């Protein structure tokens with residue numbers, strides 16, 4: 001049986017009005033939304049509460065990266081707002097990841113908010129990794145696998161990586177880590193600032209559990225039609 005892949009639409013907009021307009025346009029075709037840095041910085045947790053009131057699940061993509069104590073507290077706060085998923089940077093280390101898991105569970109192991117570790121941003125290619133991380137002798141895939149190991153031993157529920165690393169991560173970790181894949185483009189779509197992109201069908205075949213749909217849907221002339229194309233590709 002093919003695993004269910006859940007599409008999540010990224011509300012990369014500057015205010016609540018923009019978010020509400022997109023949620024209205026997509027109607028029942030989307031039940032899971034991402035609130036990222038732009039919208040969270042503008043509107044704070046109230047936008048998470050509003051989405052929950054609409055019956056939507058919420059992924060809060062804050063990509064936390066700080067000392068364990070600070071990340072624990074932030075994860076606890078985000079979980080209390082009703083988010084289902086929260087990101088931290090895997091490069092923050094095993095102790096920080098474990099603190100995020102602890103905070104999100106807030107004393108309740110297996111609580112409602114899962115922690116995902118961001119490995120290598122999909123906007124980076126091998127030369128970008130070499131420049132930023134100073135590591136020329138490793139491939140993006142090796143780095144993603146190494147960071148995935150930190151997330152697994154830190155107790156995270158999954159990782160964020162591109163579709164290109166999905167199959168090797170699945171081979172190494174199986175169902176232990178859920179894969180959330182951004183950089184999704186409909187066939188022939190512009191990559192924009194992304195370097196490692198993939199179509200919905202290919203990412204699903206590679207083992208994604210969640211797909212992040214950003215501009216492929218939200219910048220389309222007809223976002224609802226673009227979302228329908230995503231659903232068709234996942235059937």
Ligand SMILES: O=c1ccn([C@@H]2O[C@H](COP(=O)(O)O)[C@@H](O)[C@H]2O)c(=O)[nH]1
Pocket residue numbers: 010012036061118120121122123160161182183184192194212213214215216
């Ligand atoms: O490695 C990462 C981690 C997160 N993202 C987020 O996904 C969406 C992608 O937007 P597009 O418009 O589809 O490019 C965006 O919200 C990012 O913050 C990512 O792209 N890569």
